[in-house]
Amino acid sequence: MRLFALTGAGVSAESGLGTFRDKKGEGIWARFDPIKLATPEAFARDPASVQAFYDARRRNLLDAEPNGAHVALAELERQLAARGGELTLVTQNIDDLHERAGSQRVIHMHGELLKARCLRCDAVLPCRDDLGEASACAVSACAACKAEGALRPHVVWFGEVPLHMEEIYAALVHADRFVAIGTSGSVYPAAGFVAEARALGLRTCELNLEPSDNAYLFDERHYGKASEAVAAWAQEIIEAL
Known part of the structure; x- marks a missing residue:
């Protein structure tokens, strides 16, 4: 399985970092x-x-410290890699909590603080x-x-071009599934990734505290605290591998 995960500020909120x-x-x-x-x-x-x-x-x-959502994604990456799959983790966040939790392949489209x-x-x-x-x-x-x-x-400030866009789109084209975690669905180009994933025939999933602005575009939706929702979803993926 080749999984493309987009994370936003909601994934780090429980670590004490405010959402935008x-x-x-x-x-x-x-x-x-x-x-x-x-x-x-x-x-x-x-x-x-x-x-x-x-x-x-x-x-x-x-x-700040990584929370359960960061840890669950790092473990999912390890489990996928052990079975010949991969997780591409694209984050809108400028924090390093994914890396501190153990994630290896993280693309920071909005830079790094x-x-x-x-x-x-x-x-x-x-x-x-x-x-x-x-x-x-x-x-x-x-x-x-x-x-x-x-x-x-x-x-990356307002009016500037996000980073690593060619790498991001290449990963999306080669993915099997798309998940958005803790995103508002209002900031482009990231908010447009789900529509592009659907056009590519990928199954799409939203994990969020509340419905995003583009929640209707997702095939599957789960709402709750990131540390709980992401951990439960990741475990389901691992058990199905």
């Missing part, structure tokens, strides 16, 4: 203006505020410290080209 959008209007973008914090124009206009926002999120991530990108030489570097100038531990220079003040979070 929810039906209650309590997501991150309900409390913070993305136009002021998550666009190239915002960074050019007020880099200090943008850096401070992502510095806080980076510190929050470093204190624990990395920085140099605006001068385009190098992508590990980054676990603050990038903002206000912090005593702030990283100020690019380790590759030594440029000062040229580092930005390695995340």
Whole structure:
């Protein structure tokens, strides 16, 4: 079996990382203006505020731990590989909780919070410290080209093109099944993957706390806490192998 899994912020919510959008209007973008914090124009206009926002999120991530959903997906990947199958895990999340849980093949289409990108030489570097100038531990220079003040979070902002799209579509074309976990179904191009999966004849499944904006496109739907819903679904897949 070749399984394509798309994960969104809902898979990390139980680890203490907030979702960006929810039906209650309590997501991150309900409390913070993305136009002021998550666009190239915002960074050019007020880099200090943008850096401070992502510095806080980076510190929050470093204190977080994988939850049962991350662990279940890592175990599913191992079980599939042992039987000649594969799991391609494409995540909209910029955290590293899938990797910390043991997942090996993770594609971060929206970048990674624990990395920085140099605006001068385009190098992508590990980054676990603050990038903002206000912090005593702030990283100020690019380790590759030594440029000062040229580092930005390695995340995809509004108006920028998601990463690794050719690799993602190649994996989708060769998949047997598609599952979306913890996604809002409102952010494209990721929200369009289920329609493309259906066009390819793949069986589709949604695992979520509540129905997504495109829930009607899924053949199978299960709702509940990610740690429980994903674990139960993954176990069913493993038992059917």
